[in-house]
Amino acid sequence: MPKNKADIAKSSSSSSADTVILDLGSYNAKLGLASNEAPKVLPNCIFKAKSEKKRQFISSQLSECKDQHQLFHMYPFSNGILTTWELEERILDYFFSDEVLNVNPKDCNLIVTEPCFNFQSIKRLFTEAVFEEYEFESAFICPPAYLSSQLFRTQNPLEPTCLVVDSGHSATHIVPVIEGAIAWHGVIRVPVGGKVITNHLKQRITFQQISVNEETQVINQIKELACFISTDLKADFRLAGDELSPLTRSCGLPDYVHHFDGYMRAVEETFERPADHEQLIRLTADRFVAPEILFRPSIIGDVRMGVAEAVADSIRRFSQETQLYLFRNIVLTGGCCLFPGFLERLKQEVGPEVPEFGEVEVIRLGDPLTTAWFGGKALAENTAFFEKMRVTRAEYQEKGESACEGKFVRPNCK
Structure with a gap:
């Protein structure tokens, strides 16, 4: 389990020049120091597993779970908005601990993202945590698009x-x-985003083949491997109608012996019989119909x-x-x-x-996936500009929330 905030502060050896860049997505977080060549990409989630009822797995700790069948996900974000600060705080404790970044927030600057239109109460909690609980030397908060x-x-x-x-x-x-x-x-x-596509794909597979309603993690993996956006719907629907369609792909569910994740068979093995340990599903039109929701939300009744x-x-x-x-x-x-x-x-x-x-x-x-994080790295490396944009802990202690106005990129800031 992650250490408490006092332990985090004691266990680090980072210098005052360090800048932590944290792009908090509603599914994954991209995090690292500005001096790193690339970020770590970790789940922004806490998991519960049916096989281990007494333990919760925070973010990448999920790799320690031997049987990930029927996972329960606890996300701090809902519909693209940070809604449950208590969950996010537990995840941040883990990110800053020696298991992941091993940093002392007191000696670090922070560049962190927040959703475009977040609740004011959550924004306040977020800002207070940055300066009063983690005590970062300075911080800059903005949407990932910025x-x-x-x-x-x-x-x-x-x-x-x-x-x-x-x-x-x-x-x-x-x-x-x-x-x-x-x-x-x-x-x-x-x-509309990846979650809606995954849920739609789950419903289609459950209706047409086998029940996968409790296998969100696996179907999300299969979606990422097999789905694509059609650039010619009429042609793709014609191809999908063939009995041995070249668009068909066979995807397997994990058995936690031979496979621990959802996977896609090689194209040449698409129509071969499954091995004894395999449980396969076949996707044809659903490969492009599910992500088509991004361009046509009417597929799911959204006008x-x-x-x-x-x-x-x-x-x-x-x-x-x-x-x-x-x-x-x-x-x-x-x-x-x-x-x-x-x-x-x-x-x-x-x-x-x-x-x-x-x-x-x-x-x-x-x-x-990592564009925003590298944008944060570019910002941190532009020292003169970053100095103008960031709010120091001393400024926050003196002026409170008003120190952030005009600096943090929020709808009420210019």
Whole structure:
């Protein structure tokens, strides 16, 4: 179990120059020091297992659970919003302990993300914990899309304006960043993300093949391995109708002897009989119908906009000159952007909305899962800018919450 906060402070050997970068996603957290080459990607979750009722597994401790059948997940986030601070605090204790980062918060700066539209009460608790409980030397709090825009600006110094499409586990946020500042009137939240896709896939498999309603973790793994975004729905539906469709994939459930995770068979083994230890499911049309929810929420009865519509709607809220910059600098971040075909489909659907003489360009800055974290690293390395943006513990102790106004990137800040 993680140590208490006093133990965390005593057990560390980090220097005052360290900056902890923490991108808190609703499914995974990306964390590390600015001096690290890459972040750790760990579950932002606490697990209970049916096989070990007396113990809870915090984040990566799940690897110590021998039988992960019928896991119960406790997420601090709900629908893309941090709602249960007590759970997040336990996870943060673990992240800062010697089992993971092994840092002394008192000697560190912190760059940490929060959802675009979080409850004011949670924001207050979050800020208080940063300065009063963990006692970081200084901190900067912002949405992950802002950090992604910082990485874009670092790599494209002549392009100060971009549109960040942050499609994660619980929701998708469309965030225009104009001249380095979030234009809040253009931010749109689409309540569709990886969780909805996983749940839909579970329902389809349970209805058509075998019951997997209690195997969220496994179906999420299979979704990540097998699903893709169609760039030609009519053609893919025709292919899916063939008895031996080239789109069909066989996926296996873990037996916790030969396989400990969900897996996908090699393409050439798709139609071979299962081995004695294998329990297989076959996916064809569901491989692209489930993630199609991102672009057509009406599949699950939601009448709100899909991702491409939201992108176009957000951009139309600006002058034509600004629109041209936004259309040509659409930056993808978040786990759902890893679906094969996502970039091409978004460009395909947004293209007709571009004003005359404009162009649409959709960009990945490396791995969309860690784009925000690397944006935090770029921010930390821009020492002069970071000095202006951060709030020190001394400033917070003197001015309280008002010290954060105008610095932390929040809807009520300019």
